[in-house]
Amino acid sequence: MRVARAALAVVALATVAGCAVGSSSTRADDARALVDPLEQSSSAVATAQIAVGLLGDGDLTPAVTDTSLLDQNAVLEDAGFAVSTLVPTDATTSTWQADSLAAVREAQAAVVEARAWANGSGAGEEAVAAALDDSADRLEELTQRLEAAS
Secondary structure (H helix, E strand, O other): OHHHHHHHHHHHHHHHHHHHOOOOOOHHHHHHHHHHHHHHHHHHHHHHHHHHHHHHOOOOOHHHHHHHHHHHHHHHHHHHHHHHOOOOOOHHHHHHHHHHHHHHHHHHHHHHHHHHHHOOOOOOHHHHHHHHHHHHHHHHHHHHHHHHHO
């Protein structure tokens, strides 16, 4: 009986320890894993750019723009979670992860700024558009770099 309990304890411990082991992926796997949330972020920023442009032209109401930007913020939250939960293979992919998380958070900050503008506070339309443009450029550059590495 004692042997059976000990065996069960060893199996349970091995199972738990197996969950705690780091990534067995390669740099290429990590690069591919980071590209997906970066592409989601790029899509969210592009949608925010469209919404800001339409509001600026008077073709969208502030309430609809706000809802659209809030939705994009949720997309960016999901992308940030995906990036932050990656277990990097090595120091290089750890740097890629940090760069990706910074780019996603920059995109989120730009969307938050756009939402403030849409609701009558914060920066002006030009500053909001510039922040979104800068974010889009950074996301695109990083995505291309990681695609090349995958």
